Structures are given as structure tokens and as C-alpha cells.
Amino acid sequence: MEEFAPYNFTVLSYPCNQFSMQEPGANSEILNGIKHVRPGGGYEPNFTMFEKGDVNGATAQDVWKFLTDTCKSPNPSVGVKNNLYWNNIHVDDVRWTFSDRFIVDADGVPYIRIYDPSDPYEPGGLRDDLEQYFRDGYIDL
Structure with missing residues (x-):
């Protein structure tokens, strides 16, 4: 986020518990979990965090319904865990x-x-996609 801040870039975070129950806490507990457990060490996010909610299924938050309806998956197989x-x-x-x-x-x-399961905790190709986004005329690097 810091690298692209001059371009009015921001990260939006939506905690979700639909994936291996990795976010079981209440909204009031999530920030403490980030700060003291994962990643821990007093980490405090410098981006907007929204309330926990679903990203898939009948109870998905509207933003996720919009995103998945508008941006079809780049991985057409349904092979899920x-x-x-x-x-x-x-x-x-x-x-x-x-x-x-x-x-x-x-x-x-x-x-x-973007769908990149190779290293889910490292933005990897995301940097390249952001640079391409800016080069495509949205913002000049």
C-alpha cells in the first residue's frame, strides 16, 4: 500500500469466516487478533477494515455479489476444498x-x-497488475 500511495491507492479489507473458519472472532475481536496473534508483534493495519461478513453464497455482502457478478473468475474450475x-x-x-x-x-x-493460489500471503503478481493498471492510462507511473 505504501508503494502505491502516491497514486491514491488503498487496500480494503473484508474479514470472512467462510474459509477454514480462519476468522471466528466477533468484529470487536478481529483487530486484536491481527495486532497480537496473526501477524502479531503489535501490527496495526494502515488500511480500511470493514465488518466481517460472507463473500460467497446467499448471505454474501453486496460488494462481493457485485464484484463476483462483474468480474468472472479467471479460474473456471470449481475444484474447491x-x-x-x-x-x-x-x-x-x-x-x-x-x-x-x-x-x-x-x-x-x-x-x-486476480487469482493466484501460489503464495496466498504474498501479493506477488498483484504488483505487476497494479503497474499495468496505472500504465493503461488510469494514472501515469
Whole structure:
């Protein structure tokens, strides 16, 4: 986020418990979990965190319904693990909140959906996609 801050870039975080029950805490507990457990060490996010909610299924938050309806999955197979917690799995569902990423412009228009399961905790190709987004005329690097 710091690297692209001069371009009015920000990260939006939506905690979710639909993936191996990795976010079981109440909204009031999530920030303490980040600060003291994972990643811990007093870490405090410098980005906006929204309330915990679902990203898939009938109870998905509206923002996720919009994103998955607008940006079809770049991975057309439904091969998902059995440790996911929603029904009626669909090909365009978010596969994992650390590996599915969306770049959305300042007006709320989705630019691209990225799916990279190779290293879900490292942004990896996301940097390249952001640089391409800026080069495509949205913002000049």
C-alpha cells in the first residue's frame, strides 16, 4: 500500500469466516487478533477494515455479489476444498480471500480480478497488475 500511495491507492479489507473458519472472532475481536496473534508483534493495519461478513453464497455482502457478478473468475474450475463454509458453490465464487484479489477504480468500477493460489500471503503478481493498471492510462507511473 505504501508503494502505491502516491497514486491514491488503498487496500480494503473484508474479514470472512467462510474459509477454514480462519476468522471466528466477533468484529470487536478481529483487530486484536491481527495486532497480537496473526501477524502479531503489535501490527496495526494502515488500511480500511470493514465488518466481517460472507463473500460467497446467499448471505454474501453486496460488494462481493457485485464484484463476483462483474468480474468472472479467471479460474473456471470449481475444484474447491471441502473446508469451505457455504452452499451452492459457483464457478465465480471467491476461492480464498488471500488468493482472490480485485482491482477497482476510484469510481467503483472493477478493472481486473486476480487469482493466484501460489503464495496466498504474498501479493506477488498483484504488483505487476497494479503497474499495468496505472500504465493503461488510469494514472501515469
